[in-house]
Amino acid sequence: MATLRLKNLVKKFDEVVAVDHINLDVADGEFVTLLGPSGCGKTTTLRTIAGFYYPDEGEVYFGDRIMNNVPPNKRDTAMCFQSYALFPHMTVWDNISFGLKMRKIPQSEQKKRIEKAMEMLSLEDLGKRKPGQLSGGQQQRVALARSIVTEPQALLFDEPLSNLDAKLRVQVRVEIREMQKRLGITAIYVTHDQDEALAISDRIVIMNQGRIEQLGDPYTIYRKPETRFVAGFIGLANIFDAEVAAVTGNICTMNTSFGQIVIDATGQELPAPGDTVYLSFRPEDMKIRDRESANQITGIVDQVVFMGDVTDLFIEVKGFKMRAQSDDEAKISPGDRVTFGVSPRAFSILRR
């Protein structure tokens, strides 16, 4: 197993810069997710780690070794593809044994490892089948078995779950995470699905236009987004302009289009009075029964959307549209005038 480091990594396709000076350190056994919209460079980064692309600038390190010019078949990574990429002419068993054969592992050892991997992924009865005779979930598990039997230095996942239905996706992602933890293999996981990223990762790298927007554990990424892009991309957020009126210790007073609000910026970079910033907070931070918080926001309910576990509210506050959530016991209907409390700790100050 190994640590992985990307240093000032640049990858261009003709004039298009797909990956733009990326720096990333992944610890041994860590599970890191590259998350971003399509075209953000996450898959290019992954394929550069696998060796399918060679970097134009910067370095890829496995441990202390520079891998820049090492071809993919000598890198000892194992990749799971979105299309599974199983060999259609081989049985499940032969698919799983392929990497071991290429590494010239002795037959008896091969058998032991394949049986263990098949047991781990409940594939015992499918050894003689061909990929075409398997369901999507089974194919994905064969692809997983095929990548772990070689005991690679790093597991690379390229949106492995996007071809599965919603229920199966949750089940397989739990399996992937458990398996990775048990084997202790460093893993890089690419997805555009934020729920998946939040659920599965030790750390998340949010990418946008070839650059890293923010790097952090799921909690920090969700609760303390640093940029407007991250706040808008992960979960739902109310984002608005604000001007800093006063800063006292960690407490900032801000002027907004719908009145003055107070923020506790503990742990965040403090702005100076007179700065204009973006502020964001999550819909679930608008508490309808909170009368204690320093910030009380009153608005007219525009739309009420029942979602099952929560009810989404669209509220107009002095011309500014906000989203809130409530439980259905609040019995709110469109046209109601409601007041919400938002804790000073709920706000994130975003870089402009």
Next chain:
Amino acid sequence: MAKKDPYSLTTILMLLPGVGFIVFFIGSSITLTVLQSFGLYSLTGESQFTFSFWKSILLSREALDSLKFSLKMGLLSSVGTVLVAFPLALFFRKAGAGKGLLGSIIKIPLFIPALVAAFLILNLISYHGLINTVLMRLGLISEPKRMLNDSFGWGVVTIQVWKNLPFVLLILMSAISSIRDDTIDAARNLGAGYWSILFRIYIPLAMPGILVAMILMFIKAFGDFPITSVAGPIYPASVAMRMQTMAHIFQEWNQAAVLGVIIIVTTFFVVWAYSRFAELVQGDN
């Protein structure tokens, strides 16, 4: 939904021109040829059931040499063309600079009739042809090499390969283009080098196309007349050439029919062997 009769009157009427043509003209002529080989429906002389024509062909050294020669040409041409075309098909798998032009140049022989193709190549490989002249001038050989009408038939094989390369290339390219990039990437990622990918991924996955190409090439080269008559050895002739000699020079139409039946039966046998082999390769998938 109620089960519909798959062959309504309209369907039959619409199929008739195509299927009827094949059944009537091809079917009747094959039947006639088979009957003629047994002495019936003779074009010349009396009609009478007999094995004598089969006997005289199967016992004649010339006819058997022709059969052996045609089988050899069929086999070598089909293997040779696929061997040359497969690397090219791999090369053309990915678009690249200049590949469009190169692809068009390679396809030229497709539009040249076999006889003309044979004459074109003649200029190159004949005793006083371009290749011999150049090699002589360069002092690499002291006397011209016999590349045409050689007793083995390499001249025929060379022209067959050149002439049919684009045709086989088209079949192989479509077979190879159906192999997904991800599949190749997965193999590389799992540690497969160039040769492993060739023998474990490309060739097995392209096998149906390879077999189709080989069988079509075999049939073409086995039944060849024009290329063998221009570039083939003095002896033996190909089966098709012998057939023509029999019918037109010796007026032995029944023996010619026997040779015709041999060509047809061999072709059917090869197709049957192919489908058996294809089943084996594909397995139960």
